[in-house]
């Protein structure tokens with residue numbers, strides 16, 4: 001909004017010319033999102049406590065979690081506010097990609113809210129049934145994928161990290177592929193959100209990576225120099241990714257061990273779907289496997305655990321997702337969290353290096 005209000009004034013006052021620059025607006029989106037989330041959080045924690053929306057801890061989980069019972073959850077509301085408000089303030093609101101990611105955040109946030117509402121307010125322990133949860137996620141992702149597919153300027157070619165020359169055109173198959181990326185990313189973040197700060201840390205790292213990726217993808221010279229697919233308008237998503245960094249940092253301030261608040265499905269589902277949607281729009285879907293490598297590791301640990309148990313009645317890990325395995329091995333929670341953050345940072349640096357190494 002500020003872009004539309006203040007940039008036109010640069011003819012009267014040249015200082016407002018700065019609003020033209022995505023880098024300037026991204027920096028202020030980060031700062032605004034951080035400040036906004038830090039302001040909302042204490043009020044949010046008090047309100048959730050007053051409404052007794054506290055986490056119930058499952059009996060079959062690691063015993064160390066019992067003490068977390070009653071921790072306010074559904075704190076993801078502050079993430080949604082902390083991402084969307086600064087984006088509306090600083091982004092070019094005529095950019096369709098911005099609205100597609102906002103739709104992704106609101107739709108997956110709504111699904112997460114439904115699940116949390118049934119679990120914590122209606123006290124239905126299982127929340128939304130997996131069939132409804134996945135069905136609604138697929139529907140939301142389908143809307144995004146179909147809109148993208150029908151954009152005249154949008155390419156259905158797939159870019160492959162490290163291999164510039166390989167760009168298979170998926171054609172209509174791009175629609176189910178995009179759905180898989182968005183729904184997969186959403187549930188991968190959801191699975192990872194099982195220790196204090198464990199999901200939000202790598203999310204901030206991934207949002208930082210995609211701030212750079214979207215800026216380059218939307219820049220004619222930089223994308224040409226790096227031989228990446230140029231996506232006119234994708235650069236605006238840097239502002240939204242900046243808001244995700246700022247809101248993530250603000251939430252981490254309170255979700256850091258020992259957490260004063262959990263994000264709930266209302267937070268984890270849209271964070272993942274936002275990353276997936278940004279990855280699809282910027283045509284760096286496969287890169288997400290590296291940028292969000294920690295989320296992939298957590299998801300694969302569950303897949304291997306369930307498959308192994310079904311096939312051999314034996315478990316691969318002491319408990320899945322893999323962060324519980326290390327808990328049962330006796331690692332302290334903060335140690336697991338920080339070591340997983342280190343892995344996330346290394347994978348993100350590797351992913352950014354692929355932009356040059358091709």
Ligand code: 57M
Nearest residue numbers: 058060061065073190193194195196197262263264319320
């Ligand atoms: C999402 N939710 C956390 C919190 C957070 C198929 C199976 C792998 C599913 C998986 C599952 O239930 N996943 C749901 C993970 C839960 O966190 C809440 O959920 C929101 C995120 N969606 O915002 O509201 C618990 O995680 C802990 N937590 C923290 N700090 C945080 O900042 O400590 C969360 C955020 C919270 C709190 O204890 O209650 C979760 O773990 O459920 N199932 C599991 O992850 C279970 N694994 C399992 O059953 N493994 C089996 C098979 C199925 C693979 C096996 O290994 O054989 C574990 N989780 C729990 N108990 N809670 C183990 C059993």
